[in-house]
Amino acid sequence: MASSVYIAGLGPAVGKSTIALGVVELLSRQVAGIGVFRPLVPATGPDPLLTLLTERYPLAAGYAESFGVTTAEAAELVADGKWEELISRIVERYRDLERRCSSVVVIGSDFTDGRPSGGDGMPRELGFNARLATEFGSVVLPVVGAQGARSAYHSFTDLNATVVAVIANRVPAGVTPPEGLPVPVWAIPEVPAVAAPTVAEVAAALDATVVTGGAAALDRDVLDYVVGAAHVPVVLDHLVDGAMLITPGDRADLLVAASAAHAAGNVTLAGLVLTLGEFPDPRAVRVIERLHTGLATLVVPTDSFDTINAAGRIQARLSPATPRKIEAALGAFEQHVDTAELTRLLDVTRSARVTPLMFENDLIDRARSNRRHLVLPEGTEERILRATETLLRRGVADLTLLGDPAEINRRARELGVEIGGAQLIDPATSEWRDDFAERYATARKHKGVSLDLAHDVVRDVNYFGTMMVAAGLADGMVSGATHTTAATIRPAFEIIKTVPGVSVASSVFFMLLSDRVLVYGDCAVNPDPDAAQLADIALSSAATAAAFGIEPRVAMLSYSTGSSGAGADVEKVAAATALVRERRPDLPVEGPIQYDAAIDPAVAATKLPDSAVAGKATVFVFPDLNTGNNTYKAVQRSAGAVAVGPVMQGLRQPVNDLSRGATVKDIINTVAITAIQAGS
Structure with missing residues (x-):
């Protein structure tokens, strides 16, 4: 029998998807042949979470084999009094999957397909999930809100389910989980980047027409809404980072002013929504285009009042279309859940066979467990910025980006990525430049390098980054996304040199x-x-x-x-x-x-x-x-x-080269490898 954990959400909007994603990610580092199972899926279309997991991970079975019945089938059986037949069908489907797996993650049902729990003849959520967990032989991992841990534990154990731990998710600051339970209780705080909808989700929910903005603009997180009805100075005072401005389409003054504030770095907006079906004046659009904001502009047919009401009801979802949100969710899970203890409690034996996904996920886990500080010289490169956001959200390493901070921040705003946790250094103006020049001139004196020449050499981002490593200001360096291999590793050969007893790097x-x-x-x-x-x-x-x-x-x-x-x-x-x-x-x-x-x-x-x-x-x-x-x-x-x-x-200290065709994933893996090398 495969090891099995049943993730059951108690209460509305507790963020069960984050926990399911985190558990599957955790198990993917340990075993091959993972299965994911949902007892019920919506009758009206694919289940978003099951779709995400079956597309993201090489699971033992595809979507069609990974659920029990649809909500429509379940409702019909319950209405006919065939409760045991419903259970039997779901269990039979689960056993078919289990035979193909070494470990199964079951994501319990919450009956949110347009009906409250227990409504429309459906069984109550708690009893239904507890019954299935027992039939499957699963241990239960309840997911609750800030105050529900104790109640969840006793409710499930009273129904003869085995609770392995409790996770309180979206916990407000200052609220601590209860003590005294015989199982671990972990608390994950509210993470705006996970809870907030993206611009694309807002556009879909409002049935908006996208006037401007590509994939990057639509992937921005919407953290707040500001209605633009006042004069420009008043509206500017109310704009906050992550806000989406909702204003009538004929307010060209507000559109230009908000776009200018975003481009200048005064505020980082999520996007613009124009109401009443009014498209912006072409003259204003030309001005905004020259600002290169990277913002999406949406046009909706409703007025501002109805638009803000509808927007406030939008719930974010983890899906294949929200990769940045996925990384933020994984980062929150890994930071606040004791994954080593959870692995032990789930009684998972590490597979002797190492799959690519297991290897890559193990890199992230090992780097996180011994966090190091790395320098990335190509700070304005899009792939580096996107990788930086993911690395920071996952807690893989502390990072320094080299380049003009104003330019780095401008590119980050254009791309809609969050790099606030990274240190930004311009080699041309850094206080370390004179010291690095003296060090380099001394080290290369035998090659005729003068102090003046050294001062110019260390302005180069690869030389500056390598000097940071040599001086102990960083533990390692990763470069090469826009530089040749020679430009990346030559400074390391000159400055860091090889390990004693090794003749060649x-x-x-x-x-x-x-x-x-x-x-x-x-x-x-x-x-x-x-x-x-x-x-x-x-x-x-x-x-x-x-x-x-x-x-x-x-x-x-x-x-x-x-x-x-x-x-x-x-x-x-x-x-x-x-x-x-x-x-x-x-x-x-x-x-x-x-x-x-x-x-x-x-x-x-x-x-x-x-x-x-x-x-x-x-x-x-x-x-x-x-x-x-x-x-x-x-x-x-x-x-x-x-x-x-x-x-x-x-080399005595790690410096690694990227292919100039490296993907964001390649960069993340290389940074993790470099961090592990630095810590070994």
Whole structure:
């Protein structure tokens, strides 16, 4: 039987979706084959939360196999007095799913499909969820409001359900959960970025026409509403960060003034809503366009009174269309719930098989547990800003962004991202610049670097960031989204240098296959290492693998296995293998060995039957950059593997390079890896 947790929300709008998302995220780090189940789903369309979870995570089953019945089917059965048949159908569907899973997260029903609990012939929510939890063999995780923890615990235990913990969600500041219960009680505060609807949700609810604004503008959080009916100075006094201005479409003065205030940084607005079906004057639109606000403008047919009333009833939802809200929800869950204790209580045994999602989520978890301070030199780049928001919301690392703070903040306002938790530094005006110049001139004096030249060099964001790391003002650096690999790592070679005893810095890629994680090195730095350098690369790669939970079994790759071939290239690999064995007798290493013999047990049984590495290698060391770079890209594209890296190794302090095509997710992973390196 799969381990099973039943998440039951007690009371309206307690934020059960945040808890469900957090629990699935938590389990995704531990086990493969997770299932998600909802006893009831709406009859009128897809369930938003179930859709989100089945799209976000590689679950054991899709949407169609992950629910019991629709609310319409349930109501019909209850109306006919067939209560036990309803339970039987749901349990049967659950058992079908459970057989395919190692762990199942059940998200209880709240009957919010247009009816209150217990209405329209439907069973009462509490008893229904308690009964199903018992039938499923699930432990229960109640989700309550600020004051409901004690009542929830006793209500479920009185119905013979096993309560594993209680989570109070959306708790106001200053309110503490009750003590004295025999299970943990965790409190998550109200998080505006989770509770607030997005501009897109407001537009949909108001049936608005979107006049201006792309995806980024529609993804902004709406934290408040301000009705524009007074003169410009009065309205400006009432604008607050995150507010959406609601005003008649013919008030061009307010539209221009509010847009100018947003562009100037006086306030960060969510968007503009124009009432009465009035589209803005084209002359005002031309002025606003020149301000480059990045704001969405919506036009609605209703007047201001009806519009504000309708807007106040809009409830935010977690969905695939709200990625920033998802990260904020996960950040709140991970910050305020003891995830290690919850994992223990759920009795989840970590899987021996490591999936890509497990590996990536484990990176975030490990970085959060030993939080470090990293510097990101490319502070005005959109991908960096979006990654920064997520990293800060998830608590992955403390961050410094380099660049003109005014320009960084302007870009953040345009994109609608929140980076208030990041430190912003302009190398050109920083108080550290003179000190860095002196340090750099001293370190490079043997290369003829003068103090004047050093003063110019450290103004470069990559050199400045590297000097921050060398001076202990940051624990690591990640760059390369807009810079070449050479521009990113050259300062590290000059300033940070390699670990004593390691002759060469190198890199690895983590290759995330469907059922395992492999380490490939060196695929990005050293064109043609000699035997000694190849041995250093192998030892560094093994250490990197071990640091990230991968048992190192090292394959020194060649076109020959064992003594089957000859030539200078084979001899280099053989000599490097001998050096590795001499320096690390405890490390399983095999070489020269061909790739098929290293990874395929059947081939290994024929070519090297007595090898401790053949057929089960985890670390693959390539003889040169040409082979390594082409191989990792071939596996990435042909086998559908996710390549995380390059991850630099052998440096005294971590500096990592991004591909210039890096996605936001790539940046987040690389920052997490760098933070882990800094803490190890």
